Amino acid sequence: MQIIVVGCGNVGRTLIEQLVKEGHDVTAVDLDKSRVEQVVREYDVMGYIGNGASRTLLIDAGVKKADVLLAVTAADELNLLCCLIARKAGDCKTIARVRNPIYTLEEVSFIKEELGLSLIINPEMAAAHEIARLIKFPSAIRVENFAKGRLDLLGCRVKEGSELAGCALMDITSKHNVNMLVIAVQRKGEVVIPNGQYVLEEGDVVYFVAEPTKVMQSMKKLGNVNRKVHKVMIIGGGETTVYLSKHLLNIGIHVTIIESSKERCGELSELLPNALVICGDGTDRELLLEEGIESMNIVVAWTNFDEENIMLSLYAQQHAKAKAITKIHKIEHDEILQTLDVGSICYPKKITAERILQYIRAMNNSMGSNVETLYQLVDDRIEVLEFVVRSNHDFLGIPLEKLHLKKNLLIACIVRAGKFIIPGGKDEIRMNDSVIVVTMDRGLECISDIMR
Structure with missing residues (x-):
């Protein structure tokens, strides 16, 4: 997609970096010459120096052909004006960052409807929602959701005395009766996508997926007790x-x-x-x-x-x-x-950027890509993606053990008709499945990209 980002501050740079990684054509706009030069140099994007509320500048920046404009400057009213002018000049989707608390939920809804905005994001409110989610699982380092909330991804430390310390991953289900799948492990600064022979140690940070009803049991086995927060x-x-x-x-x-x-x-x-x-x-x-x-x-x-x-x-x-x-x-x-x-x-700027990126991915999804959800773990060294299989592929119905999957890639789980499946070699991918993929590679846009 062709995307214009107005505002090259912390949030803008974070967005530009990720959008470029995901293969979008990005144009950056900012009043600050040094900021524009920096993002052009670092991310190989087009850059325009000037006011993003200028109709002439936006036309020069390609707003008439753009799919979406993101206004993420530090000024709420400027962001709203940029979006209004972009809608009139180019008829593209628009997203504005609005952080002033005087704009209540009712006012934001009114502004969004009247100005025809696609999304208004309040960074402080988004951060509060993220913190509230972490408080729900006090022992977790990170909490994310897949498959429309039917699957949780959590990061937890293997505590001293954990039942799983010294246990090979292939034995977790049989010996400890835990229905979880470890998708990544961070140990002393190094991160791996582990195989079945990998043995957990005390102090490891373990990222795993599990059904919401199984999360507490999995955390307890790792030595993490979720006490009620008072x-x-x-x-x-x-x-x-x-x-x-x-x-x-x-x-x-x-x-x-x-x-x-x-x-x-x-x-x-x-x-x-x-x-x-x-x-x-x-x-x-x-x-x-x-x-x-x-x-x-x-x-x-x-x-x-x-x-x-x-x-x-x-x-x-x-x-x-x-x-x-x-x-x-x-x-x-x-x-x-x-x-x-x-x-x-x-990271507040990452939380804001991620909310915006989720909307962009949903748009991109309707235009051919089928990445439903994407999260990055451990300093962005690992990506966890959710694909929904909406079209036919040669590998559908074939056991996973017979597929030639890319290296450093793991099929973490399959959600089929609401049922959570930790896949083994005999399992297969079918039409309409939600497939969670863990990889160290970048640029996966379609479920077919998992194949060598």
């Missing part, structure tokens, strides 16, 4: 905290918020009358102890500084026995974070 501490009082707190309070979870700005604390107290709002330095150890961090089930480190968030999460993991959820802005910290136990890591 208390959550959030350090940092931004808009994500507001959205998250409202959700947690509505389901009966006690919320403590620590925020350094006295003025913001006053606002939070009005917005969240049922939450405990503390004005103070979230890195003050004595304050954390005084406000009961040791009794918390979850600690969300959500300040604007990566280093503070990392230190807070380390403290929570080591001294409070709480699950930590850590906000990180800079991808460059990945190598350091792999050696530290900071719980679940959330």
Whole structure:
């Protein structure tokens, strides 16, 4: 598809990088010359310097032939105006990033309908939804869904004393009666798509797929006990905290918020009358102890500084026995974070980009590709894709053991008529199946691409 991205900040660059990887024709637009030059140099895309709300500039950038325009600048109103002009000048699909909380859900729905937008994404709300999903499985490092929620993908650490430590993957089902499939393992910075002979060790980060009803059993075998969450501490009082707190309070979870700005604390107290709002330095150890961090089930480190968030999460993991959820802005910290136990890591710009990319993939799906869902794991070194078989292929109905599949590729599972199948060599792919594929290669666009 031909896609125009207006705004080359963190979210814009993340989108451009992934869209190029997925084979789209991308044009970048930004007022900042250096930003445009950077993305043109790094990702080999077309670039235009100027205001994305300019009709002339958008026409020059190819809006009349574009399939979709993504407006992800830092200014909400500019994003909305870009989308409006793109709709009038090119009649393409439009997606806007709108983050100001004054735009309520009702107002967003009205704006979307009146301006003819395809999607409006609120980054703070999207991040809150991601955190809420992680809180549902406190022991998990990562939680994703496939097959329209019928299949869960989770990442968990193999804890000390786990029944599965020292167990070969081929023996998990027969010896431990666990219906899960390990699709990737991260050990000491290295990541592999394991075969049946692979033996798990304590400290491994294991990514596996399982039916929602089997997830708890699988996590327990890995030594992860999911206790009910009663208390959550959030350090940092931004808009994500507001959205998250409202959700947690509505389901009966006690919320403590620590925020350094006295003025913001006053606002939070009005917005969240049922939450405990503390004005103070979230890195003050004595304050954390005084406000009961040791009794918390979850600690969300959500300040604007990566280093503070990392230190807070380390403290929570080591001294409070709480699950930590850590906000990180800079991808460059990945190598350091792999050696530290900071719980679940959330990259706000990646969350926003992923929501937009899901919509793009759905559009692309209707235009010939059949990638339903795509997630990237372990610093983007592994891709997990969901394909739906909608057309006939030569390999349908043939046992998997007889197929010539690409190397570094695993058929993780097959969902057929709502039934979850961990495939063996005798299983086969059929029409209308949802097929989950794990690979270290890039560029898979169709289920047929799994073949050599």
